[in-house]
Amino acid sequence: MVELDRAETGTGDRELAPAAVEVEHLTKSFGATRAVNGVSFRVAPGEIFAFLGPNGAGKSTTINMLCTLAAPTGGTARIDGYDVATQPNDVRRRIGLVFQEQTLDDQLTAEENLRFHAVLYGVPHADRRARITRVLELVKLSDRAGDLVSTFSGGMARRLEIARGMLHTPAVLFLDEPTIGLDPQTRALMWDDVSTMRTEEGVTVFLTTHYMDEAEIADRIAIIDHGVIVALGTPEELKAVIGADTVDLHTDDDDRALAGLREAGERVERVAEGVRVFTADGEARVPRLLELVGGGVTSVHVHRPTLEDVFLHYTGREIREDEAPAPLTGRARARRAHRR
Amino acid sequence: MSAIPATRAHGPTVPRWHELRTVGMVWERELIRFERNRTRIVTSLSQPLLFLFVLGYGMSTLVGSTGGFDFKKFLFPGIVSMSVVSTAIFSAISIVWDREFGFLREMLVAPVSRASLVTGKTLGGATVAAVQGTIMLVLAPLIGVHLTVALVFEVIGLELVMAVALTAFGVFVASRISRIEGFQVVMQLVLFPMLFLSGALFPLSGLPTWLSVLTRLNPLTYAVAPLRQVVFAVQHVPPVAAARFSATVTLFGYTLPVWLELVMVAAFAGVFFTLAIQGFSRRD
Numbered sequence: 001m002v003e004l005d006r007a008e009t010g011t012g013d014r015e016l017a018p019a020a021v022e023v024e025h026l027t028k029s030f031g032a033t034r035a036v037n038g039v040s041f042r043v044a045p046g047e048i049f050a051f052l053g054p055n056g057a058g059k060s061t062t063i064n065m066l067c068t069l070a071a072p073t074g075g076t077a078r079i080d081g082y083d084v085a086t087q088p089n090d091v092r093r094r095i096g097l098v099f100q101e102q103t104l105d106d107q108l109t110a111e112e113n114l115r116f117h118a119v120l121y122g123v124p125h126a127d128r129r130a131r132i133t134r135v136l137e138l139v140k141l142s143d144r145a146g147d148l149v150s151t152f153s154g155g156m157a158r159r160l161e162i163a164r165g166m167l168h169t170p171a172v173l174f175l176d177e178p179t180i181g182l183d184p185q186t187r188a189l190m191w192d193d194v195s196t197m198r199t200e201e202g203v204t205v206f207l208t209t210h211y212m213d214e215a216e217i218a219d220r221i222a223i224i225d226h227g228v229i230v231a232l233g234t235p236e237e238l239k240a241v242i243g244a245d246t247v248d249l250h251t252d253d254d255d256r257a258l259a260g261l262r263e264a265g266e267r268v269e270r271v272a273e274g275v276r277v278f279t280a281d282g283e284a285r286v287p288r289l290l291e292l293v294g295g296g297v298t299s300v301h302v303h304r305p306t307l308e309d310v311f312l313h314y315t316g317r318e319i320r321e322d323e324a325p326a327p328l329t330g331r332a333r334a335r336r337a338h339r340r
Numbered sequence: 341m342s343a344i345p346a347t348r349a350h351g352p353t354v355p356r357w358h359e360l361r362t363v364g365m366v367w368e369r370e371l372i373r374f375e376r377n378r379t380r381i382v383t384s385l386s387q388p389l390l391f392l393f394v395l396g397y398g399m400s401t402l403v404g405s406t407g408g409f410d411f412k413k414f415l416f417p418g419i420v421s422m423s424v425v426s427t428a429i430f431s432a433i434s435i436v437w438d439r440e441f442g443f444l445r446e447m448l449v450a451p452v453s454r455a456s457l458v459t460g461k462t463l464g465g466a467t468v469a470a471v472q473g474t475i476m477l478v479l480a481p482l483i484g485v486h487l488t489v490a491l492v493f494e495v496i497g498l499e500l501v502m503a504v505a506l507t508a509f510g511v512f513v514a515s516r517i518s519r520i521e522g523f524q525v526v527m528q529l530v531l532f533p534m535l536f537l538s539g540a541l542f543p544l545s546g547l548p549t550w551l552s553v554l555t556r557l558n559p560l561t562y563a564v565a566p567l568r569q570v571v572f573a574v575q576h577v578p579p580v581a582a583a584r585f586s587a588t589v590t591l592f593g594y595t596l597p598v599w600l601e602l603v604m605v606a607a608f609a610g611v612f613f614t615l616a617i618q619g620f621s622r623r624d
Contacts, residue, residue: 067449068449069448088451101442105369105443106441107373107377119365120365120450120451120452122354122358
């Protein structure tokens with residue numbers, strides 16, 4: 001695992017507060033296979049923390065252990081100071097959960113679903129109505145409170161689930177692949193809701209995803225592969241590991257361009273399509289590079305490192321290679337989880 | 341982090357009566373769903389009606405003279421039981437749907453005991469089943485079964501006992517089924533044999549030994565008999581009919597009193613209630 005020290009322990013003043021999530025050497029074996037193999041990390045209160053990895057990397061197994069749905073076979077995990085193995089009910093009271101698959105009763109109204117949740121999570125009777133009103137406002141579903149969930153679109157149902165997850169003012173909101181099956185517009189709305197919850201309610205958000213763009217909204221990202229965290233840091237830190245931006249230049253005379261740039265002290269290499277320059281802040285340096293080449297440039301391409309590159313760098317493959325049809329996997333996994 | 345609202349629920353205190361409120365809420369959900377699903381109420385009446393009238397009229401001609409006591413009157417308490425039992429099992433088995441559609445997960449991850457969930461589910465299913473069975477009572481005048489206020493209350497009480505036992509049993513079964521396909525198997529292999537071997541549809545006296553043994557092994561037998569006994573108690577049953585349509589169950593020549601039958605049903609309920617809680621308490 002790559003040590004990005006500052007990121008590993010949380011930044012600055014956050015370190016004083018008890019960790020919202022604290023995981024040490026967490027392991028989960030199914031028979032001979034280790035789905036999660038000695039994972040350690042901390043999440044500071046108020047942080048958005050993302051678990052990024054392909055299907056089968058151990059994301060859901062980890063989240064299931066953190067949510068007390070699965071017992072760890074080794075290591076410890078604490079949520080808001082409570083141990084998931086020995087204090088499951090204390091943990092459950094302090095977490096909100098949004099799963100891949102919908103967990104609403106669609107024969108009840110939105111309000112009834114929330115009331116059910118409020119009672120089971122012990123929201124004091126006096127606060128119940130106010131809390132239900134508030135979370136519905138936060139996800140902009142107030143006008144649908146009395147409607148049956150069966151009349152909701154997938155996106156509305158998902159947002160209602162986020163509202164429900166926040167109903168009992170949890171310390172940590174867990175989102176397990178929350179955007180599977182949602183269209184891009186709905187996904188954007190959903191992330192707005194999540195960020196509203198963070199700013200308005202100060203909740204810590206722990207999410208798993210295999211979408212790079214979704215991981216970008218996180219303060220910190222852990223890349224998990226084969227049950228092990230292979231990298232952990234802020235999106236910028238992770239990208240910095242890959243290194244500089246690259247600027248590809250097509251010119252009339254690549255040899256001359258290469259020589260000119262090298263003479264000026266640039267880090268360059270010859271690639272099939274032309275000349276590649278490694279530099280910080282590629283876009284801003286394009287005019288200067290053009291000047292150095294001194295004309296004859298036919299095209300310029302600036303590439304900033306993406307999480308996709310980061311992922312490729314650490315795992316040796318692209319995340320989408322082993323992506324299975326999502327809804328099927330979700331359902332099958334849900335069944336498996338229940339049977340255990 | 342502006343405007344953190346009112347109180348944080350994640351303090352050390354758990355609201356008073358939290359578990360009891362949970363039982364109430366799970367119970368309420370069953371009632372809301374029952375009330376909302378009017379078509380189910382109507383369709384689940386159809387089968388008992390079919391049995392009552394088709395089987396009732398068909399058999400009446402075979403049974404012959406019984407001093408004016410109609411076979412349909414004998415059948416009636418059995419049909420009420422049938423209605424209660426199938427509704428109870430159906431309600432309990434809806435857990436399999438909850439599992440398929442994810443809502444079970446919402447319940448299982450909540451910071452409440454599995455016992456509260458199972459209790460709420462069992463009481464909810466039982467209430468719905470007793471309501472369904474009581475709706476059947478409107479048919480009583482049609483076939484000449486005499487009702488009194490006291491009888492109606494007795495019937496409701498016995499329906500509840502029967503319904504709790506069968507719902508607990510159903511919840512246990514549901515805790516062991518993880519797929520909807522298993523539901524049909526349960527209905528075919530458990531529900532129908534239980535109903536047919538319970539004395540709901542025919543008298544338990546004078547049966548061949550093998551059949552007699554099977555009926556006595558069936559716990560439902562001891563839930564149907566008390567219901568029939570209280571109904572018969574306020575009807576005019578001629579001696580010739582009473583001999584033919586025995587309402588009581590005999591075990592090794594001993595006629596079981598109602599209280600003992602109810603104790604047996606309660607024991608059955610207790611065993612499966614406990615097993616159901618265990619079934620939902622597993623975690624890997």
